[in-house]
Amino acid sequence: MEKVNWGIIGPGRIAESFAKGIAFVDNAVLHSVASSRKERADVFAGKYSVKNSYGSYSEMLDDPGLDAVYIATPHSFHYDNVKLCLNAGKSVLCEKPLTINEKMGRELVDLARSKNLFFMEALWSRFLPVYTDVRDWLDSSKIGDIRLICANFGINVPYDLNDRWYNPDLAGGALLDLGVYPIAVTQWILNENPVTVKAEAVMTETKVDQLTAGVLKYPSGVIMQMNCGFAAQALNDLKIYGSKGSITIHHCFWATDSATLETEDNKLTVTRPFKASGFEYEIDAATKAIINGEVECSGITLDNTLGTLRVMDDIRNQIGLKYPFE
Ligand SMILES: NC(=O)c1ccc[n+]([C@@H]2O[C@H](COP(=O)([O-])OP(=O)(O)OC[C@H]3O[C@@H](n4cnc5c(N)ncnc54)[C@H](OP(=O)(O)O)[C@@H]3O)[C@@H](O)[C@H]2O)c1
Numbered sequence: 486m487e488k489v490n491w492g493i494i495g496p497g498r499i500a501e502s503f504a505k506g507i508a509f510v511d512n513a514v515l516h517s518v519a520s521s522r523k524e525r526a527d528v529f530a531g532k533y534s535v536k537n538s539y540g541s542y543s544e545m546l547d548d549p550g551l552d553a554v555y556i557a558t559p560h561s562f563h564y565d566n567v568k569l570c571l572n573a574g575k576s577v578l579c580e581k582p583l584t585i586n587e588k589m590g591r592e593l594v595d596l597a598r599s600k601n602l603f604f605m606e607a608l609w610s611r612f613l614p615v616y617t618d619v620r621d622w623l624d625s626s627k628i629g630d631i632r633l634i635c636a637n638f639g640i641n642v643p644y645d646l647n648d649r650w651y652n653p654d655l656a657g658g659a660l661l662d663l664g665v666y667p668i669a670v671t672q673w674i675l676n677e678n679p680v681t682v683k684a685e686a687v688m689t690e691t692k693v694d695q696l697t698a699g700v701l702k703y704p705s706g707v708i709m710q711m712n713c714g715f716a717a718q719a720l721n722d723l724k725i726y727g728s729k730g731s732i733t734i735h736h737c738f739w740a741t742d743s744a745t746l747e748t749e750d751n752k753l754t755v756t757r758p759f760k761a762s763g764f765e766y767e768i769d770a771a772t773k774a775i776i777n778g779e780v781e782c783s784g785i786t787l788d789n790t791l792g793t794l795r796v797m798d799d800i801r802n803q804i805g806l807k808y809p810f811e
Contacts, residue, residue: 489772490516492551492575494542494566495558496529499580503555504533506764513772516552519545542566546573553603553775555768556580559649560656561810564589567604571596576603578771582665585656585808586801587794594787603775605782606790610666610739611673612766614757619725619732622746623674628727634674634709635726636667636738639696639719644689650715651691656808658693660686660797663713666739669785669793670723671701671709678792679703686804687716694806701796 491507493500496518507515515535520526523540530538539545546554546569553576556566564584570577577597583606584590597604610616622628640663642650649655650662672678679701686697696714703709712719723738724731730748735741740763743756759765767784774782781787801807 486552486776488512488514489576489775490514490550490552491768492517492519492537492545492548492554493529494519494545494554494556494570495562496520496525497557500529500555500557502762502764503557503768504529504535505762507768509760509765510769510772512776513768516550517545517548542569543573546570546575552576553578553771555607560585560661561654561808564593567593568596571600571602571604574600574602576775578605578607578767580607581669582606582661582794582797583790584794585661586811587791587798590791590794594791597780597787601780603771603780604787605771605774606785607767608665608669608785608790609764609767610670611784612770613741613763614759614766615734615742615744615755616673618755618757619674619734619744622732623725627730627746627748628725628732629729631675631705631707631725631727633726634671634707634723636671636709636711636723637719638663638666638713638721638737638739639717640715640721641718642715646691651689651693653691653693653808654810657691658695658806659713659715660694660697660800660804660806664697664699664711664800665793665797667709667711667713667723668701668796669789670734670738671703671711672789672792673785674725675703675705675707677703677705679709679796682796682799682803684800684803686806688804688806692806694804697800697804699800
């Protein structure tokens, strides 16, 4: 395969970032878009010059010219949407969180593996250019041994039950929406999953978490303090404290182009502007992996994703967050 023909399922808000990003990726074509409402697919197709637009997901998946699908629906639909795509023989890049719990995630991972199909969670932060600088600083021990990581993701979200944020039927709540980032980025920094997790939350009257705070301890002895919430604007940075200095991944750390390294005698800030929306880097990684015949992306393996889902299951057990359809 020399190029990958991509399709989108769920042309809503975030699908726009995918469409803007893919235009900057070699060997990737935005081939199709499918919505449950044909008019929505048509409007999106018109805006981004997509050749094929469908009013049903299955119809798009019947096209033998389509290689891979980006799924951009709310969390509660990921499981069914991924299954539909894999059973149609398509590679899949699915928005975060991959599923609402580890059990469902594992079922999909097993299905993808049994079909030898590429499958990846769209955790775009891990592919951002400035993260390469952070990786270099960590690998060359610029800050010594890592001791503590502090990360926050807090935004003011209007209370609207028609949207996914506060809606339990759409697997709403701050943890699955925002908390996935500090957990997945810390996993990327340390290359390990926590051994203990402690969490507290404030719940909404709809019984999803409005604010969740966690303390996670990793096998290397590092502690990560995180909070995520819909109730207040936070600094939204991620700070790594080491024995010889610190690294700040600036706000918004999951979507940033800048980071600072601070040691006793040096302070260095690097900025790596995006080519487009920032999604181009994860799309590039996924496209290259598919062309190379790989079934996973080394930037975020399926075991990485299952590890994150396991941590979120643990937090949800502690804060009493259970969805009606689980
Ligand atoms: N990577 C990031 O930075 C980022 C940022 C925001 C969101 N996300 C993730 O992207 C995903 C989608 O978020 P979004 O805000 O883009 O979603 P959205 O705009 O609310 O919806 C996207 C699509 O999902 C389907 N959908 C939405 N609500 C539905 C409902 N009640 N019933 C049935 N289908 C529904 C619709 O698809 P049809 O057109 O087919 O009907 C819609 O076009 C989530 O997993 C979210 O966590 C990622």
